[in-house]
Amino acid sequence: MQVKTILLNKNVLEGNDREADILRGELRERGVLLVNVMSSPGAGKTTTLVNLINRLKGELRIGVMEADIDSDVDAVTVARRTGVKSVQLHTGGMCHLDAGMTRQGLEELGIEDLDLVFLENVGNLVCPAEYDTGAHLDMMILSVPEGDDKPLKYPLVFQKCSLVLINKIDAIDYFDFDLQAVRGYIADRNPKAVVLAVSAKTGENMDSVADYFKTKRGEMLCQNKTTK
Amino acid sequence: MHELGIVVNVIDEVEKVAEDNKVDKVLRLTMEIGEVSAIVPDLFSDCFEWAKKRTKHLTDCELELIVLEAVTYCQDCKGTYRTTKYGKTCPHCGSGNTYLLTGNEVTIKGISVAEPTSDNA
Numbered sequence: 001m002q003v004k005t006i007l008l009n010k011n012v013l014e015g016n017d018r019e020a021d022i023l024r025g026e027l028r029e030r031g032v033l034l035v036n037v038m039s040s041p042g043a044g045k046t047t048t049l050v051n052l053i054n055r056l057k058g059e060l061r062i063g064v065m066e067a068d069i070d071s072d073v074d075a076v077t078v079a080r081r082t083g084v085k086s087v088q089l090h091t092g093g094m095c096h097l098d099a100g101m102t103r104q105g106l107e108e109l110g111i112e113d114l115d116l117v118f119l120e121n122v123g124n125l126v127c128p129a130e131y132d133t134g135a136h137l138d139m140m141i142l143s144v145p146e147g148d149d150k151p152l153k154y155p156l157v158f159q160k161c162s163l164v165l166i167n168k169i170d171a172i173d174y175f176d177f178d179l180q181a182v183r184g185y186i187a188d189r190n191p192k193a194v195v196l197a198v199s200a201k202t203g204e205n206m207d208s209v210a211d212y213f214k215t216k217r218g219e220m221l222c223q224n225k226t227t228k
Numbered sequence: 229m230h231e232l233g234i235v236v237n238v239i240d241e242v243e244k245v246a247e248d249n250k251v252d253k254v255l256r257l258t259m260e261i262g263e264v265s266a267i268v269p270d271l272f273s274d275c276f277e278w279a280k281k282r283t284k285h286l287t288d289c290e291l292e293l294i295v296l297e298a299v300t301y302c303q304d305c306k307g308t309y310r311t312t313k314y315g316k317t318c319p320h321c322g323s324g325n326t327y328l329l330t331g332n333e334v335t336i337k338g339i340s341v342a343e344p345t346s347d348n349a
């Protein structure tokens with residue numbers, strides 16, 4: 001028996017990055033803005049989406065994909081409280097979504113009649129940040145009870161996001177959460193990130209979030225026009 | 229805990245290379261893992277040992293993991309330093325205007341394969 005060495009030098013995440021770029025381009029051409037939503041479990045992803053969708057659904061046609069390791073509680077909640085199209089994706093034990101799973105989810109959802117799709121990623125600050133889903137925008141929700149040190153502990157997810165919501169701001173008096181400090185920590189890692197302090201429960205400042213997405217979808221359509 | 233998912237991706241990739249090169253057995257797989265790549269080497273090895281038993285060409289494959297040191301570059305003083313020790317802030321000049329040079333790699337470097345020897349070889 002002879003032993004031969006085959007050199008590969010292959011970046012493992014490269015395949016996913018390529019798939020994500022293709023998906024992002026296809027969606028852009030069709031005018032569908034895909035938003036990847038990340039947070040810890042319990043930060044209020046589903047509540048935030050419900051509130052946000054109800055503010056946007058008069059103007060934009062919206063779909064939601066809920067990713068979880070198991071169960072369909074989130075998809076059912078969103079569908080019941082907003083009336084928009086939603087599908088549940090099961091990751092089968094995986095802690096994140098990749099571009100392939102996102103594409104499958106979009107096929108199941110059906111995007112012919114949609115302008116904006118929210119992808120609620122698995123509640124986790126580590127793995128979802130490593131994998132490009134093919135989304136145009138990444139939104140991160142950090143809730144007040146989690147503490148203001150999270151950008152120090154999980155820098156990657158904050159580096160990736162163009163929008164960071166500080167949720168449950170109505171509860172700030174009950175926690176040692178320094179809003180000024182957290183803004184600084186996020187700016188250190190990602191100076192371009194937009195940071196909004198909101199309460200999905202009371203609706204505080206949620207109009208600004210809705211405006212943000214209206215603007216971003218508008219920008220995408222403008223870019224499409226100028227490139228055509 | 230995404231090591232298993234990455235192991236499965238890696239194994240799929242290597243199986244494909246084995247098929248393409250008409251290789252029966254892959255004896256060794258060498259990978260480079262960056263120090264701050266969010267992969268835990270021990271966990272990665274454990275997942276690999278479990279997953280390789282279910283493959284066609286990697287059942288006897290040995291995994292070699294090379295951990296690459298993370299180095300950050302400072303745009304202000306043009307110096308470099310160990311990322312794991314100092315994080316985002318440059319120890320030479322105190323600037324936060326820095327970026328990661330190396331340390332985020334997850335790369336399949338190469339494989340060693342057994343080739344059936346012909347009698348004349």
